[in-house]
Amino acid sequence: MDSPSSHIGLPQRITGYFLLFGIAATLWLGLGVYYASCRISRERSESACLRILGHVIRSLNLDYMQHGDAHLQSLVENQCRDYNLAYLAVIGLDGKYLAHSASHRVGTKATEPAGATESWGDVQRVRFVNEDSAILQEYRAPLRAADQNFGTVRLAIIEPNSWHAFWTATHYAPIALIGPFAFLMIGAVVLGKLTRPVEDIDRQLRRVATAPSVAGCELLETEVHGPAAIGWNRLVHSWSKGSGQKDLQERLSESLSSMRVKKLEMVLDGLSDGISTTDQDGSILLANSALAALIPTLGQLANEGNRAEPSTMRKQNGPNGSSKSHRILDALKRGWVVPDSCPLVDPETTERPVVVELEGHFGEDRRILRVTRSPWIEPEHQHSTGHLWTFRDITQQKLAEEMRNQFVNTATHELRTPLANIKAYAETLVLADVPDIEQQKDFLNTISAEATRLARFVDDLLSVSRMEVGSLSLSKQTTNLARLLDEAVKKVRPLMKERKTSFDVFIPEKMPELYLDKDKITTTLVNLLGNAIKYTPQGGHVALRVKVLKEQLEISVEDTGIGISQDEIKHVFDKFFRSKDSRVQEETGSGLGLPLAYEVVRLHGGTITVESVLDKGSTFTVILPLVTA
Amino acid sequence: MENTRARILVAEDNPALAAVIEFNLRRAGCAVTRMRNGRLALEAAMEEDFDLVVTDHQMPEMTGIELCERLRALPQYMDTPIIMLTAKGLELDMSNLGETVGVSEYLSKPFSPAELVRKIEECLISSCAITS
Structure with missing residues (x-):
């Protein structure tokens, strides 16, 4: 803004150049017209002179034939005056003036001016400069009367002088040039009006160009009218966005941050x-x-x-x-x-x-x-x-943590108890003197049973850890269902006897062959039956019922045991869950059997459900789809 | 100990372990009463005076800790040695148990029966020394 070049605005310069070139063009045009008119007028004067010469010769010839040289002088004077000539003279054969428009020259010897001579037939033209420094054109032609040459006519005109013509032209110049100049001025005014909005915009853009950074510039709305101004104002308005004049960076960051705030709100609420x-x-x-x-x-x-x-x-x-x-x-x-x-x-x-x-x-x-x-x-x-x-x-998290802690306690107990028994029995066998062979056998049987219990618990742990990562896999094979059920029943019968629990088994005679993981399903059934025995007081009943339905196999394990409270029934398939009931706490258990059973049945595409009434008994029902290989 | 058989109360819910403890203690010449939880053990302790109590830590109905506290509250068991067996070796602060609930000695499972017998003998000797 402070640089001198920017003092002259774009519209002024546009108008200035318009005027400069306009005037130059007008003047060039004027000069052209002047030069052309000079050439034309000279050619006109030449032909006019020849025409006058013709008239003069004819009238002189005629007059000389009728009257001799009596009226010659007056005729010359009249003709000279009529045709506005510099002079007109008739020279006799003796070389003296017979007649001359300047009458005092009559009878004197004709002067021969020195100059360029041109001739067309018997017509001659001499251009010369007279004593007054004017250029004269003298036309000469012979005069004849009745085929007799009686002299020569000389008429002269003053050739129009260039300077004279120029000065004459300057008289007309104002009138000739006022029109173009007026149009130029009107054009300049119109141009100035048209480019006025540009002036403001141009000034602002120049400021932006010279400013160290775009951010520091403020753009103003222009007050002039016109489509360009409206466009500019809208542009400026949209940049300012109603909040007055702010720099670009601020506006950008504001619009970005408003977007960010909206997103953050959504994130926060989500x-x-x-x-x-x-x-x-x-x-x-x-x-x-x-x-x-x-x-x-x-x-x-x-x-x-x-x-x-x-x-x-x-x-x-x-x-x-x-x-x-x-x-x-x-x-x-x-x-x-x-x-x-x-x-x-x-x-x-x-x-x-x-x-x-x-x-x-x-x-x-x-x-x-x-x-x-x-x-x-x-x-x-x-x-x-x-x-x-x-x-x-973190209620759920805490519950999971509590359950896990409970599991660690249970697991430690479950691992240490058989280990303690094994160690105690083994050491007793080694250190103490046990003479009774039967007692020795008894001790060794206990060690074996405890080792089995330990191994089963380790298996369960492994299955659960696989279940947790979802990699518990089945190895399915076509299985004779009757044999599978028989195997499961055989495994739990000794326990039934030991606990004096009555055990009823209802299995249909005709059983299909199913495609399933034999070991895992057997374990699941043993698990359910084992639970039924564990949580049924002595003298209770346990029943295994198998029904072959249209597309499903239904296996239910009923007991008349301690049952499960309504609060706890929804958790029985949760990992590590053990009932708070002291009758459950009294029994050993890892809290892994039912979740494992649930997972195994689920992987077979079946369901396992439980119905129970506290102190009356529970029924676990396994439904497996009838799938053959 | 040869003259009068030491009467020992064993509170242990695991029958197999209780049996092997009883076997070893009888071999060492003690009279053993076996109970399968803390409540039954407490009832037995109130009916009969025992010279020493061996209790499991984790038992249904009444834990070993509660049994200890109940016994210490009884005048006849103020100074009776109590040995606790526990499967929770590290989870419990064992050094604290002596002061808080009055456990004399503890053994963590799995333990050696010979070690148990040795501890019982030590406790009986020191308690005799105190009473005499």
Whole structure:
């Protein structure tokens, strides 16, 4: 803007050049016309002279024939005057003037001017310069009367002088040039009007061109009218986007950040974790919808104090409008147990991250919430201006952890108990003197049984770990169902006898052959039957019923045992689950049998279901599709 | 010990293990009463005075820990040696058990029966020394 070249705007320059070239063209045209008219007028004067010469000769000849040289002088004077000649003279054969428009020359010897001579037939023309420095053209022709030459006629005109012609032309120049100039001026005005919007836009663009960065330039709307101006204004308007004059970078980042904010809102509301930011007083500045679900009392609190609903992400105007009762902790305390020893309550911990697990009771449910609070440090501040909170319902995770811990306890017990027996019996056999052969056998049998128990438990563990990674595979073969059932029954019969449990088996006579994993299905049935025996007090009944339906095989194991409570029945197929019932705790078990059975049946495309009444008994029903190889 | 047979109460839910413990203790010349859970053991302990109690840690109905606490609450069992057998070697802080519930000795499973007998003898000798 400060450079001198930019002082003259584009429209001025356009108009200037328009005028310059326009005037040049007009002048060139004028000169051309002048030169052409000069040439034309000279040629005209030549032919006019010859024509006059013809007239003069004819009239002189005629007059001389009728009257001799009596009227010659007056005729010459009249003719000279009539045709506006420089002079007109008749020279006799003696070389003296018979007549001359300047009468004092009559009778004097004719002068012979020196100059260029041209001749057409007997007509001669001499161009010469007279004493007044004027160029004269003298035309000479012989005069005849009755075929007798009686003299020569000389007539002269003053050849139009170039300067004279120019000066004459200048008289007409104003009139001749005023038109073109007027049109040029009108054109310039129109051009100036047309290019006025360009002036402003051009100036702004020049500024952009010379500025160190585009970001620092502000673009203004132009005040002039016209389509270009409207277009420019719309452009500027769309760049400013209603927020006045902002630099490009700011506008870009703003539009980007507004997009980012929208996306972040969606992300925040899509999270299953509750997220919130609060100020130092614990007033909520921002919350996502998951938070409202985790802390239902937050909504109540918010409503009581006309606060923003936490279900929608909302920015508060500031901490000024908040009252003390809206602390996030108050909301937490309304459903969750926040002990006084909790680090969230301790004012010393506000500047460092805190993770706590809170317990809450909602109706029948016991839930666990993991709360993480970290100081919220904004870039422009050195210290925290509030807190970022995350809330996660870890009830399921805790349950899984508890179950796993329970399993570790169970597993340790399950592994150590047979090991302890094996070691105790083996050492007793080695160190103590056991003379009785039967007792020795008895001891060795116990060792063998314990080793079997250990091996089975290790097998179960392996199956469960495979089941967890989904790699428990079946090796199916065409199996005689009757033989399979027989095998399973044989395995559990000794136990039935030992526990004095009556055992009824209902198997149809005709049984199909099925394509299945024989070992795993046998194990599953033994497992179900084993459970039925384990959890049925002495003197109870266990029944195995097999039905062949149209497309399904139904195997059910009924017992009159201790049953399963309604609370626990939904968990019986969960891994590591063991009932809290002391009658179950009394028995050894890993909590793996039923989940394994469930998985095996599922892999066969079947289902396993349980019906049970506490203290009355349970029925486990396995349904397998009738699949033949 | 030769003159008067030491009376020992064994509380163990695993019958096989209880049997082998009983076998070894009888071999060592003790009178053994076997109970399969803590509640039954406590009832037996109240009916009869025992010189020493061997208890499993994990038992149905009443655990070994609870049995210890109940026994220590009884005047006749204030100083009676109690040996605890446990399958939870590392999970429990064994050094604490002596102070909190009054367990005299503990053995973690799997254990050697000879070791158990040796510990029982040590405990009986030291308790005799205290009572005399």
